[in-house]
Amino acid sequence: MSDTVTCPNPKCRATISTKGKAVGDKVQCPKCGTETQVLATFGDEFNISSIEVPQEGGHILHPARQVCTACGAVLGVRDAVCPSCGGDVRTGRTQVRITREQKKRRGLLSRKPKPGPQVPQKAPVVRQRVVVSTGMSTGVKVLIGLGVLIAVVVIAVVALLMLT
Structure with a gap:
């Protein structure tokens, strides 16, 4: 067990x-008054006699629980955010939750944005793909394609005739 707790x-x-x-045991912070529990440090020996055995067919619940560092609420092992205070168990940060009624009281919901000076918006940049032509027309490309196809067919026919 450690001699100090944060x-x-x-x-x-x-x-x-x-x-x-x-x-x-629970200890109270002398500065802010927050209560915290004294935990065992890693490597302390485990005392098996401290486990309570249920009487007459009771069931032992899964011990995987965690405690919220902000408010001390008991959470499930997979909970990341405390449902009672909004604290993030992983980082220790708390999220401030303001209810709708509190927002109304503070005037946050009734405020409408004030019209400000009109700022000219930039025109959207239109990007187009540029196709570079090789100088050959479509007809020339078709003729070249047909010529290659005919050459392949002729080579295949000659190869078949040579095999027979």
Whole structure:
């Protein structure tokens, strides 16, 4: 177990002493008053006697849970954003959620954008693909294609006659 814990409040982040506290005890931050739980550090020995066995056919629930660093709510293992405070469990940042009523009180919903000076917009740039001509007309290209086709057929016929 570590002798110190960092305050989970993102605005505070004070170091709290955990001397004399056991794993699982709650400690309160002296600066902001946020409560946090004393956790075991990686590599501490596991005490199997601390597991409670259910009586008479009870079921043990899956222990994969996580705690929101902003508000302390218990979340599922796959939750990334806390539903109660909007805090991101991965980064520790909190999102400020303003309800519709709060927006109305603050006048955020009733405001319409003020017309400002008209700024001329740039004309859209039209990009076209340029085809470079080789100087041959379409008729010449067709004749060349037919000539190649006839040459291939003649070569194939000659090859067949030579094999027989």
